Amino acid sequence: MHHPGQATSGHEQVIDPLVPSDQDLVAAVLAKDRKATAEFVARYADSIYGYVRARLAPRYEFVDDLVQEVFLAAWQSLGRYQGSGPLQAWVIGIARHKLEDHYRERLRAPQSIEDEEQEPAAPSSGEFLELLEQEQVRKNTWRVLQGLPESYRLALIWRYWEKASARDMALKTGRTEKAVERLLARARAEFRERWNHAQSA
């Protein structure tokens, strides 16, 4: 929900003299103004919730705890907010780190990455860009992602939406890079199979 004076996107901010700016709000929260703390939560809860929920779907049972962790971490780091960008983007950055912790924890589970499977062939196609323009493709992507096993879904989101390299993922999960690449290959193959099914349905 929009609040006057809040950052409405990553770069845009509505100016309202009656509503504290990001920096004023941060200063007030740091001064332990209880009303400012409520305003901080009211301003950013929806955007953080949506950001986290979209990345954890359909495992919504993790969302509330993660959102709370984001706010607690944000509060603990608030003194380091420099005001060089919108506070919303800064808080979303913290959410991204918390999600990365979540991916790491979930993918560290022994059953998440198995080494023995062969990497499936991954041929390319030049037709994808045209199809990406279609709303149906977006819907299918969303639907297929949600239907994937958790380890596949998290691996794909971490690798492609959060732009982590396989090497980074391997370092953070304590697995070999090869094992992560195999997981990604299986995830891509599974995505492909479900995608083709969704397209033909």
Place this chain on the structure above:
Amino acid sequence: MPNLPDDSFFEQIADEVELHDSTPAPARLKATVYSALMLLEAAAGPLMSVNEVAARGNKLCVFEQLVQIAPVGETAKSLNYCRVCHARVLAEHFENPPIYWPGCPYVQLKNS
């Protein structure tokens, strides 16, 4: 769609398909987060006194107003009163709690 996934396909699709969910945060979650932050703040030392909060132009709830006019010291005016308020309990457990007091942070969060 034959021969779909390869690295470049997924990079393209991630660029094109935004992971977005417009579901608003539940009011209960907002209340829980606020309560947790207030606990942290109170654990780290006295909160800003209700006098100063009011002086900054904020609206106080009815209980804070009573504290404000009560003949007590600044220390008592810097306590986390939300912790013992039934509005907190209702807000943390009900999505649409029956609380309506002006100046109550839980009412603000319910309506946000």
